[in-house]
Amino acid sequence: MWNMKQLEYGALARRANRIKDELRQGVRKPYKEVIDVFQGDLHGAGMKPLTFVRQVLAACVYPPLINSNNLPLDVRQRAQEELGRCVGGSVGSYSAAAGIPEIVHSISEFIKRRDGGIPSHPENIYISPGSQWSISNILNVLVNREASPRTGVLIPVPFYNKTVLSITQLGAVTVPYYLSEEQGWALQVDELQRALESAKGVCNPVALYVINPGNPAGYVQSQKSVQEVIRFAWEKRLFLLVDELYQDCVYGENCEFVSYKRTLSEMGPPFSGTVELASFHSVSKGFLGECGLRAGYVELVNLDPAVMKHIHTLSSKDSCTPILGQIALDLMTDPPKPGDPSYPLYKQEIEHIRAVLVHNVKRVHEVINSLPGFSCPPLEGGLFAFPRLNLTPKAIQKAKELGLQPDTFYCTRLLEEGGVFTGPGWEYGQKEGTYHIRFCIAAPQDVMEELLRRLSSFHMTFMKDFS
């Protein structure tokens, strides 16, 4: 049956689209355009794609460009290489279900380099149309719909709502564990334990889902924290599902991304040979920001070979990941190197993106914390801010009158009056009685400044209205 929460789903997005349409038609508003930072969509917010990536893709799509002197030599050579791996030399053919073998190999080499030489086996890697697709597939294998008690998956609060939808649509039960807001959203093993206990008699937890770096909360787990989680998963017999999409987005001082795969391997036996792990990555975030191309991969570690066979068959019925997305994955995992003609521009663009993110992170933290009733810890990583709103009882009351969650009410007003499209905290989960908003911090600096200006102005008015 439909309840109010479910009806709200998508309502804010529809309203944002309607406002964008109205603006296009010339309707007057207090702003000229909507600043859409609702999703982790870099290009949508105005960040530019990497030139090298787009040049190679264009040449792959229209091979006569390979003979064009307008494109750098390494671009043309790379496009030729990529096309050579496509069946019939065309990006219009299907590939093998798990992905173009050379690209899968490239990914395994990337993982090995990233993880200090720890080997990665191509047979354990599956490319898919975006990470959510992979996550759904692995969940589909894990969740036994007919099981009684039902399959449970531990999820962090706040969580990424798409994955949670996948879990519930498969007929599994989510078991929330709360990240500690007071400790910069740290993951605490005690809390994992509490969550597991709470599942007794309710469901059968089989998996532990972790996001590192976090979404929406901007934490980066320390190696010690990763080890604790792995140990917990080993002790309690849980399958580890790790979303590592934001591994290139690390800003905090003394913060470093260490992959679960690497940590698991370095922990040695008995963990390294037994803990079942699925790690996810994609071209959507990081420096590429190619959300629209839909390509990601999963690396599976310590899975039962008999189960792997079925995973293979399952992926084959989905035919294959879009070839352009696969090529983007290859370019991400095997980018231009020093000495390549495209390298200077590539490096410049990467550094620019990084500088923008670091700057934005600092500004967001400064501005939010300077506003009354608004606070957020330093963003260590990821692409979102998830600041806390201290709403007055009056505001909360008004929201209830309108049949809205308090933070949805705030976000709706912010959209209508300020032209900034953000996500209400309740959609991502939060401790009862707390309110948040989520917005993407990957936008050009001038857009971010405008966002913060509008947000500050709106927030002050809102707090005053409901004081």
Next chain:
Amino acid sequence: MSQQAVNGISHRGRVLTLDSMNPNVKRVEYAVRGPIVQRAVQIEKELKEGVKKPFTEVIKANIGDAHAMGQKPITFFRQVLALCSYPALLEDSKFPEDVKKRAQRILEACGGHSIGAYSTSQGIECIRQDVARYIEKRDGGIPSNPDNIYLSTGASDAIVTILKLLVCGEGRDRTGVMISIPQYPLYSAALADLGAVQINYYLDEDNCWSLNIAELRRALNAAREHCNPRVLCIINPGNPTGQVQSRQCIEDVIRFAKEEHLFLMADEVYQDNVYAEGCQFHSFKKVLFEMGPEYSNTVEMASFHSTSKCYMGECGFRGGYMEVINLDPEVKAQLIKLVSVRLCPPVPGQALLDLVVNPPQPDEPSYATFMTERTAVLSTLAEKARLTEQIFNTVPGITCNPVQGAMYTFPCITLPQKAIDKAKELGLVPDMFYCMRLLEEDGICLVPGSGFGQREGTYHFRMTILPPTDKLKVVLQKIREFHLRFTQEFS
């Protein structure tokens, strides 16, 4: 107490085992990329390593992949997509004006003017509008509402999404889905994965694989004993069978669906692939509306199309859409939620779809080349369809129905009893045994009929008609020789 090691020696069993995993996933099979293809890939590796074989290459006539077999992409499409990928090319004078205009229009509809931005889950609005206009034009003016169009990651994605919406219930109430035998094994795979009940209705091989309402009724009534039949799937033009349903047949099916309260799923991805004289593609939507409001206001339906087949053959772009008719608004809300889980369909695929439904017009610079290329592809396919039917029918022991449309032939092969016995000895289904032998001896990869379903005691294989004409002639010749050899060996 869990299986904790006290001394650090692990006896921790795996969480995910054959016993604990989703039992439905274990039932999933997909013959088109199944064991015979895996063997073909292995043989290709061996050839690369220099192993001597009676052939120098493996011809993969198992999968409906036109570009893989050398078909060229449509120039206009690739030019626009290249400009969308790297907009700096908009300054390049080598690209025609209409190409630039299209690219600009698409980019303007994308977030941040980039094909790398997410679109809405339902797909870019102006593209859905173009799709609706295409459908209206195709169907003689019958209105199509862009809100009922959902872009998808190939047609397969949309098909699975609709099935997810429709499949429910437990035990005797579990949703039953009627599918044609033979069928495209995505359907059986999806049904196994979803734990739905598969209801087989047999196409009539003796009548050019036509659909028989009496057979539909038989299958439905038998199924009512053990499940709740709610869905009827049709593939038209057919895969693997290649038949193009007559208008009368489509009307009969719609009438049947209304009488029996079934949701119609019309897989129409081969709608431009019609070759036989006297055959014409009639969309289910068009026929439904021409039958009047009694039907068009009530029958619930989803039609599917894609950029992978027809004359485009752009499988690797994963472009597609479905149009839903008469869907309950609450169900539509669920549908939006379902498609949002995977964020959005690939934007390059959406862009390509836009070009397919909105091709160059007669007054535009790219028109002439576009028409030449399109006509060449379709006429070559038509020629190969005729050639295939003709040659197979000269082989004693092979009977081939006319390939009226789509991209495949599904001939019936007569196997000597000794061959059937040998197959059973080896633990193989007889047509798998046949196809494996063909692969090993001639390097030709087909898919055994058992992967698609067939009447008990009959055997078939599916071959694509996609290899270039000269190669196809060689393939047909080799299969003929193989068949005669095989029959001789087991006589």
